[in-house]
Amino acid sequence: DAIVKLQNVNKVYKGVTKGTKALKDCSLEVKPSSFTSIIGKSGCGKSTLLNAIGGLIEVDSGSICVKGTELTTMTRGERAAFRRNHIGFIFQFFNLLQELTVLENLMIPFDLNQQRVDKEFMDGVLQYLELQDVLKKFPYELSGGEQQRVSIARAIIRKPSIILADEPTGNLDRKNAKQVVSLLRECQRLYSQTIIMVTHDMDLAKKADTMQYMEDGQVMSYETT
Ligand code: ADP
Ligand code: ADP
Numbered sequence: 572d573a574i575v576k577l578q579n580v581n582k583v584y585k586g587v588t589k590g591t592k593a594l595k596d597c598s599l600e601v602k603p604s605s606f607t608s609i610i611g612k613s614g615c616g617k618s619t620l621l622n623a624i625g626g627l628i629e630v631d632s633g634s635i636c637v638k639g640t641e642l643t644t645m646t647r648g649e650r651a652a653f654r655r656n657h658i659g660f661i662f663q664f665f666n667l668l669q670e671l672t673v674l675e676n677l678m679i680p681f682d683l684n685q686q687r688v689d690k691e692f693m694d695g696v697l698q699y700l701e702l703q704d705v706l707k708k709f710p711y712e713l714s715g716g717e718q719q720r721v722s723i724a725r726a727i728i729r730k731p732s733i734i735l736a737d738e739p740t741g742n743l744d745r746k747n748a749k750q751v752v753s754l755l756r757e758c759q760r761l762y763s764q765t766i767i768m769v770t771h772d773m774d775l776a777k778k779a780d781t782m783q784y785m786e787d788g789q790v791m792s793y794e795t796t
Contacts, residue, residue, distance in 0.1 A: 573636075574733065574765050575601040575624055580633030582619055582788075593619040594630065595788035601781075603732075604763045606756055608776035611785030617769040618737055620785070624767065625658050625735050626650030638732065655684050659726030659734045659764075663741040665718045667710040667725075674706040677725050686729060693728045699761075700724050700754060716747030720754065727758055734758070736768040740775055752778050 582594040593616045601607050609617050622628045623635055626642050627650075635642040638657055642650060660666075667676050681688055697703050700720045710718055719739060726734050736755065740748035752768075752775050759766045770776050784791045 573600040574603040576636040578634040606779045608779035610776040616788040659731040661736040663738040
């Protein structure tokens, strides 16, 4: 009944001199509609794990099963289609296009995907994230916290069942970092999305239902609260 299940996943980045083993027989299970945090030191493989779950990278061996679908046997194009239909990404540096307004940024995934916007749902999310008044502004006119709320809105309004957040608070001050984590938590409650958040911040990681600890390419242990 896991929505995300990895079994013995290995990933080596082939470098110029020697390869970096980023995932070593890495296994993980995530329950549907849960909020999981993955914590670990810089370089332990957190981003690689998240990118593997999101189908952004190919792995060398093992199984990655997301919503009952095996990703490792898909082509790059199939993974991209799967990602568009089921997964939303939130990044540390927001990944907003500076030359587009907030509203235009929110519409990017819909334009790419030819998906219809659920206006009512979108209005609810914008209200909840307090973004209605900044829709015509450009990202550079917003604070970091506001920009991250825009990128959260962009991920949520497509209603993906899984949201992958890579250090979503890494570029925010304490107050905004806490708010972003509370918002993610609330989105998971309101919209039943499954959220996996990577962080190296223990205080924030503890706010998740389940905390997974990563070390040297492996998920070591977990605790449930
Ligand atoms: P974390 O997110 O925990 O900081 P990463 O998954 O980014 O860890 O990186 C794991 C290891 O793989 C690190 O040693 C990193 O330098 C290396 N690595 C990550 N991405 C690449 C890449 N594209 N090419 C080569 N090495 C990489
Ligand atoms: P984080 O640790 O916050 O996940 P990094 O600074 O490790 O981010 O990596 C940022 C980007 O650079 C990622 O896309 C990652 O894949 C890439 N990267 C990380 N380490 C290396 C490396 N040694 N060689 C090439 N690319 C890398």
